[in-house]
Amino acid sequence: xxxxxxxxxxxxRASETLSLTCSVSGYSISTAYYWGWVRxxxxxxxxxxxxxxxxGNTYYNPSLKSRVTISLDTSxxxxxxxxxxxxxxxxxxxxxxxxxxxxxLIVSKFDYWGQGMLVTVSS
Amino acid sequence: QSVLTQPPSVSAAPGQxxxxxxxxxxxxxxxxxxxxxxxxxxxxxxxxxxxxNLRPSGIPDRFSGSKSGTSATLGITxxxxxxxxxxxxxxxxxxxSAGVFGGGTKLxxx
Numbered sequence: 001x002x003x004x005x006x007x008x009x010x011x012x013r014a015s016e017t018l019s020l021t022c023s024v025s026g027y028s029i030s031t032a033y034y035w036g037w038v039r040x041x042x043x044x045x046x047x048x049x050x051x052x053x054x055x056g057n058t059y060y061n062p063s064l065k066s067r068v069t070i071s072l073d074t075s076x077x078x079x080x081x082x083x084x085x086x087x088x089x090x091x092x093x094x095x096x097x098x099x100x101x102x103x104x105l106i107v108s109k110f111d112y113w114g115q116g117m118l119v120t121v122s123s
Numbered sequence: 124q125s126v127l128t129q130p131p132s133v134s135a136a137p138g139q140x141x142x143x144x145x146x147x148x149x150x151x152x153x154x155x156x157x158x159x160x161x162x163x164x165x166x167x168x169x170x171x172x173x174x175x176n177l178r179p180s181g182i183p184d185r186f187s188g189s190k191s192g193t194s195a196t197l198g199i200t201x202x203x204x205x206x207x208x209x210x211x212x213x214x215x216x217x218x219x220s221a222g223v224f225g226g227g228t229k230l231x232x233x
Contacts, residue, residue, distance in 0.1 A: 046162075
């Protein structure tokens with residue numbers, strides 16, 4: 001059974017860096033699939049942040065691209081999210097998730113999700 | 124504003140059928156697969172439909188998906204009070220080289 005679990009600080013000061021880690025069990029992230037992050041501001045909808053493949057190939061939301069980095073640590077079977085220069089608008093529940101491909105296409109099939117982690121940006 | 128457009132809310136009585144639309148463009152829905160997610164209050168989203176009309180194991184056949192041109196539709200039959208949730212469509216956008224979600228639709232079972 002594949003399981004994902006987010007971890008990291010729940011409170012980050014404005015202008016600093018938000019750093020979260022997703023620990024994966026039940027599947028080796030170096031085998032296949034894309035691994036990514038989705039966030040949800042309180043009371044609002046889902047926002048796609050970005051994904052990373054086992055090769056290190058990444059795709060990011062254009063609106064966040066200048067501030068976001070997703071990386072892999074295959075030795076720990078983890079992947080991470082770094083978001084720099086945060087503001088109150090970055091306050092959200094952050095989910096890590098697994099995405100699939102079909103015929104070489106990314107299909108936005110998020111079949112496994114972490115439970116989510118609320119990160120609050122304080123001024 | 125989301126790249127994909129969904130109605131903010133829909134409602135129907137128990138036992139009835141409801142559809143939720145998701146409208147996009149040729150750079151996203153028109154040329155990529157669509158998936159649908161159910162989010163119950165306080166929980167992570169759950170995959171309902173992938174590759175336009177396929178259901179993961181464990182998802183009842185009351186849930187169905189379809190796609191035509193640049194729009195997709197989620198159908199739910201035999202509505203139950205437990206179906207009250209937020210529903211999101213998602214796809215890949217080739218022009219953005221990024222994934223996109225719809226704004227979400229709140230389903231109320233009256």
